Amino acid sequence: EAGVAQSPRYKIIEKRQSVAFWCNPISGHATLYWYQQILGQGPKLLIQFQNNGVVDDSQLPKDRFSAERLKGVDSTLKIQPAKLEDSAVYLCASSWPGGAGANVLTFGAGSRLTVL
Amino acid sequence: AQKITQTQPGMFVQEKEAVTLDCTYDTSDPSYGLFWYKQPSSGEMIFLIYQGSYDQQNATEGRYSLNFQKARKSANLVISASQLGDSAMYFCAMRENYGGATNKLIFGTGTLLAVQP
Numbered sequence: 001e002a003g004v005a006q007s008p009r010y011k012i013i014e015k016r017q018s019v020a021f022w023c024n025p026i027s028g029h030a031t032l033y034w035y036q037q038i039l040g041q042g043p044k045l046l047i048q049f050q051n052n053g054v055v056d057d058s059q060l061p062k063d064r065f066s067a068e069r070l071k072g073v074d075s076t077l078k079i080q081p082a083k084l085e086d087s088a089v090y091l092c093a094s095s096w097p098g099g100a101g102a103n104v105l106t107f108g109a110g111s112r113l114t115v116l
Numbered sequence: 117a118q119k120i121t122q123t124q125p126g127m128f129v130q131e132k133e134a135v136t137l138d139c140t141y142d143t144s145d146p147s148y149g150l151f152w153y154k155q156p157s158s159g160e161m162i163f164l165i166y167q168g169s170y171d172q173q174n175a176t177e178g179r180y181s182l183n184f185q186k187a188r189k190s191a192n193l194v195i196s197a198s199q200l201g202d203s204a205m206y207f208c209a210m211r212e213n214y215g216g217a218t219n220k221l222i223f224g225t226g227t228l229l230a231v232q233p
Contacts, residue, residue, distance in 0.1 A: 031219060042207050042223030043161070056220060089159060095219060103219055104151070107161035
C-alpha cells in the first residue's frame, strides 16, 4: 500500500512569512496527526483529526498555526507568521481510529522547515 | 503526567553484535501501550515493535525484541545481529490515555545508534 505522502520535503522562509504543508494519509485511515519534531527532541503532537473533525489540538499554537482536513482525507498545516523557533520537521501520520492495542501510527517522511 | 525517558543520547555497536537501547516510562494508568520507532537520516519514522501493558510475553519482531520489565517501568529494545542499515535514531513512545479516542503518542528524546563494520 502507498505510504503517507508529504510535501514539500524542505522549505526555507524568512521569519514573519507564511508556509503551508500538505499531507495525504494512507487510504482508509480515518485518523490523521501532525507532529512537530525540533532538532534533538522527540516528536510532539500538534493536532489530531478523526475524519474531518479535530480530536486534540491542545498543543497547537493557535495564534500562528492552523490545520484543516476538509474532506476527511488530505490535510494542510499552515504557519503564519513564522517564528525562528518554528524551525523543525513537521511529520504527518495516519492510523485507524481508536487508542487501544497495537494501533500503529504510520508516518510520512516529514517536511523540514528552516526559518531565517 | 506520562513521561518517556531515554538516557542514552548515542550508542556504538559492532556489526553482527547485539545492542540494547534503554527506555523507562512513567504512568499511573494500569493500561498502556509502548512502541519503538526507527528514524533513519531520511526522516521517516518506521514502526518496529509494540508491547501492551497486559501482554504476558515480551514482544518480538524478527531481530527486534522488547525487554519489558513492568515493575521497573522499563521497555528496552534489543536488536540482535546488528546490521549497517540499523544505524539510525531510535525513539521509544507511549500511548497516552489508553483506550480513549486520541491515540496520542508521547515520545522520548531518542538514541542515536551507529553500527560499525
